[in-house]
Amino acid sequence: MSDNKAVQLSGFDAGNPTSTIKVVAAPRPVPGEGEVLVRLTLRPCNPADIFSVMGVYPGFRPASFPATPGLEGVGVVEENGSGASKYTVGQRVVGTPYSSIKGGSGTWQQYIVAKESDLLAVPDDVNDEIAAQFLVNPVTVYGMLEELAVPEGEYLLQTAAGSVLGRQIIQLAKHRGIKTVNVVRRQEQVEELKQLGADEVVVSADGADLPAAVKAATGGKPAYAAIECVGGELFGAVASSVRDHATVILYGAMSGLSASFSIPDLLFRGVVARGFWLNIYLHSMEAAEKERVCKAVLQLLSDEIITPYHGQRFSLDDIEAAIGAATSAARGGKVLLEG
Secondary structure, eight states: OOOEEEEEESSOOSSSGGGGEEEEEEOOOOOOTTEEEEEEEEEEOOHHHHHHHHTOOTTOOOSSSSBBOOSOOEEEEEEEOTTOOSSOTTOEEEESSOTTTTTTBOSSBSEEEEEGGGEEEOOTTSOHHHHTTTIIIIIHHHHHHHHHOOOTTOEEEESSTTSHHHHHHHHHHHHTTOEEEEEESOTTHHHHHHHHTOSEEEEOSSOTTHHHHHHHHHTSOOBSEEEEOOOHHHHHHHHTTBOTTOEEEEOOOTTOSOBOOOHHHHHTSOOEEEEOOHHHHHHTSOHHHHHHHHHHHHHHHHTTSSOOOEEEEEEGGGHHHHHHHHTSTTOOSEEEEEO
16 A cells, blocks of 8 residues: 655765655555554654765664655554554554664654554653654753763753753753753844743854853853763863863764864863763663653653744655755754654
């Protein structure tokens, strides 16, 4: 039955990522033993999804083409395969993640087959717009704050604070009593982030004088730890703005694939730089621990402690326009794909 509308890639073109995209009527997949057929209703267009389309994201490595990208999404159970009985037909679920994604069967399609163990039920009070975004950003935020273990009352420094993920860091940190110093590029973001719960907001495009700005914002204290996603010169400025023996987590590379780092910060102050990738974080856990983390994040969403910031909605048929909106500097909240 070819009634599975799907975004398909015929290959990778990093310079013009939409050039290899088409929307097709693909065969509806059939669930096997222990599997569930999910009819997806909504999925986001994350930066990692764009990198997947470009062919530079290690979490999407199809063995052959055509292939369908998409790292997360919410849907309803359409059919249970033999031996699968945990979820009922019509029940809303999310993937934690869907294990078929890396091989080239992602969420930018109407139907996806998932292992029953990959799924988690969505609480009734978490709507589709929120549930569709539960994994890539909120679980990353939760994981990074768990790993940094910033004590209550101490300062956490973060860059790209106006991003969807950056806003969620502000919210969860505030809930845990952690103060935040937030670096943004535009003055108009300052008041908006303070209303969200940011303690201090610093406007800096390249990190010039960032250590002094952080101390001015905190009353003379360096940050306890930092979360960084830009790289380049800003990474080095962030590393110089934290306390001795602090950890700086890097979770993105918005300025390219290199980052500066002051040797004295590393050698004489013991500052530690490390990466955070959601795939490694989740795959390092036993199944029970992963379920605990994912349920904890869903509860934070249910309690509106973390509130994903969503923007325009597009149909799967309008995928090129959706990618254009998602990569625009003025994109606002997370672009969502429906249908």
